[in-house]
Amino acid sequence: MEGISLGYIENYREILRGKGLKDSTIKQYLSDLGEFLYWMAKYKDSFDINTLQSLTGQDLEAYVKYLSNKSVSDATFRRLVTVLTQFLKHQQVQYLISQKSDR
Helix, strand or coil: CCCCCCCHHHHHHHHHHHHHCCCCHHHHHHHHHHHHHHHHHHHHHCHHHHHHHHCCHHHHHHHHHHHCCCCCHHHHHHHHHHHHHHHHHCCCCCCCCCCCCCC
């Protein structure tokens, strides 16, 4: 996803900067979001703002299942879910994501 400029991602980057987060933290968060956008492009054939705003709880549970099938540590899994949850709150996307690691 690097090199792709999406307005909603750029806006979120500025929000994170405004919170005083370190550049390295922001870079990690945006990388985590890139993982989600990659999945969304494959799962929904798009990662535009309309697709993002139309996600359902079922879609997000599919993403959690996707993450569960990857070889990531529990800490990484929790970070990915937390970053996505905060991003979706910022985008005012209605969601239901379980942060329990019952993979």
